[in-house]
Amino acid sequence: MKKAILFFLLMLPTFAFAAGPSVPLMKANVDVNDKASLQSGAKTFVNYCMGCHSLEFVRYQRLATDLEIPEDIVKATLINGDKKIGDTMTIPMQKKESAVWFGVAPPDLTLTARSRGADWLYTYLMTFYVDNSRVVGVNNLVFKDVGMPHILWELQGWQTPVYKTVTDSDGKTHQVIERLQADPNVSEAQQAEYRRTVRDLVNFMAYAAEPARLQRESLGWKVMLFLALFFVVAYALKKEYWRDVH
Numbered sequence: 397m398k399k400a401i402l403f404f405l406l407m408l409p410t411f412a413f414a415a416g417p418s419v420p421l422m423k424a425n426v427d428v429n430d431k432a433s434l435q436s437g438a439k440t441f442v443n444y445c446m447g448c449h450s451l452e453f454v455r456y457q458r459l460a461t462d463l464e465i466p467e468d469i470v471k472a473t474l475i476n477g478d479k480k481i482g483d484t485m486t487i488p489m490q491k492k493e494s495a496v497w498f499g500v501a502p503p504d505l506t507l508t509a510r511s512r513g514a515d516w517l518y519t520y521l522m523t524f525y526v527d528n529s530r531v532v533g534v535n536n537l538v539f540k541d542v543g544m545p546h547i548l549w550e551l552q553g554w555q556t557p558v559y560k561t562v563t564d565s566d567g568k569t570h571q572v573i574e575r576l577q578a579d580p581n582v583s584e585a586q587q588a589e590y591r592r593t594v595r596d597l598v599n600f601m602a603y604a605a606e607p608a609r610l611q612r613e614s615l616g617w618k619v620m621l622f623l624a625l626f627f628v629v630a631y632a633l634k635k636e637y638w639r640d641v642h
Contacts, residue, residue, distance in 0.1 A: 424518035426599040437600025448502040451485035509605040521594045525555045552590045553579025
């Protein structure tokens with residue numbers, strides 16, 4: 397019985413993830429080996445997200461090394477205030493104060509790409525829409541009644557919901573969102589640029605959630621090559637050994 401309970405507790409995160417949002421997730425197609433994308437995403441994160449959110453497990457120096465950005469450029473463009481290159485990407489906002497201002501303290505985002513998934517993050521940033529009933533003026537398809545404003549609205553514009561009427565199993569009709577209508581004042585080229593910006597941002601957050609992934613992936617093929625060569629040597633040694641035995 398104790399083993400069954402322990403198994404259930406360990407599997408709770410899996411069950412929660414499997415439930416997931418009812419909205420089909422868009423593909424982020426992240427590639428943490430794309431240094432240009434990571435550099436662009438880091439810039440977007442610092443300029444738009446770090447007013448409220450931190451990456452408390454990422455150091456500027458590690459970011460500079462992994463993303464191949466000279467430290468003087470990092471200091472000039474990505475570090476604000478009196479932070480040093482060896483410091484972590486934290487913000488001065490205190491959690492108690494922010495909880496009073498916003499109702500809840502904005503979370504640290506270091507591990508969000510691992511806990512939510514890159515596709516969820518990408519879809520979340522793509523599906524803000526105008527909702528005047530909300531205090532922040534917007535809502536979100538994958539995070540209903542979200543408390544965060546649409547910080548990237550200047551890049552995407554204001555999407556509006558298009559509703560349709562559906563009938564439930566009890567025969568009652570109600571309105572549901574069928575799709576989101578793009579801002580008519582934003583061109584398709586601007587929309588495409590926004591999609592690239594969001595992909596780069598999510599790509600950077602995927603990197604931030606597991607910086608060691610870059611080294612692990614670069615080392616992986618070397619390990620496989622070594623094992624392949626070792627197999628050839630070991631097999632030849634085995635044949636030579638058993639020839640003498642027989």
